[in-house]
Amino acid sequence: MHAAIVTGVSRGLGEALAAALLARSAYVLGVGRRSSAKLAGPRYRFVECDLARPAAIAAAVLPALRELAGLQLSAVTLVNNAAVATPLGLAGQLDIAAADEAFATNVTAPLALTDLFLRSFDASLERRVLNISSGAAQTAIAGSAVYCMSKAALEMLTKAIAADHGEPHFRCIALRPGIFETGMQALLRAQDPETFPSAALFRGFKDSGALKDPEAVAGRIVERLIAGPVEHGRVYDHTEL
Template structure:
């Protein structure tokens, strides 16, 4: 019998790639949703004897997100001891001052990826595992940007704030006996998103120099290290007691 079934979004690079590798544990079946497959991950899974299914999907496409959510969750085995959903995929774009946020398609894509896809996938996941006698957990990768405003990040801050509130509602609905859920800020991680941030126009993102300094002085955390800490957090017995959290609160 499979001990753990884990569904992970945004698994092809950065923090998601670190989480995917950390989930390659004996007894785990890992399902990843990403824009591109990871050949190295497939090889590592074979070496660890882990069943891996990689699904190529653009979760910023609302129809595609809904279809893959339904398909993945409808096919989940029902005899595992633990079920995990890690909503990690996200984007910081578009980066612009409030007066310049006029690209409706970019705004819509960001909200779809950062919020709507999470809601769709979580809804299907919760429905699929609702009546199972198993440990069921949802981890939403949020950001301090959802709790503290940053000039130029009107869309990013808004999506992460929405994600935090959605998580609070889910916890309220599920209570203490249902699916446990947390919206977790991972800190400042050395990922492709940080590269995007550092390439921002300083007119659109006044805090640019601060983020460039983080990189230049080695203050960005390594994705693999943060992933390990997040997975340890996910394993905690008190997971879900605090639904809005930050990995930097833990050693």
């Protein structure tokens, strides 16, 4: 019996991942500010939690993790999917309070959840952490310094956790999932090029038909990186899905 904890299930890739896992008969615990009506069912539970406030995550999530740990699972996976692309803008015009919240959501919350995950599930079951990164971890996008930095930190978090905790019953990996049509893409292409010069790049993704369908991406992630064998500590690329 497989269970998965997925953050950011209200829409986009997180909603599609939760749906794909439920379709494979997994138990799914969604974590975020709101859920999606599409996911309701007997194997789905939702914990409301603002991931921009990492110090409050333990109190919100631990009871549900303890319940999952009591289910006689064979495998459990944490998918750190939730993230924000804001604040956008060139250095010299940044909102630093918003940057603080973005690092909390994109980096500190995955760290906090990984810590709680490792406390809650011991090596008697197969444990996996999948961090959803981005090509922006490696390639700087003008006007997107906070997001790029946060994804680079998430990839180092993946490697650091793999250094802390070895195999054989634990795997921690990251994925640069490619580009797919979600609210995040819509937000980026709607920006004013004066403040976000990369808006044209994101409009080009849409206009050229380069954006994938999040359901298709989620299906490949579940098959390849959640159900299939993976290499501990590795950062995967969408071309490997």
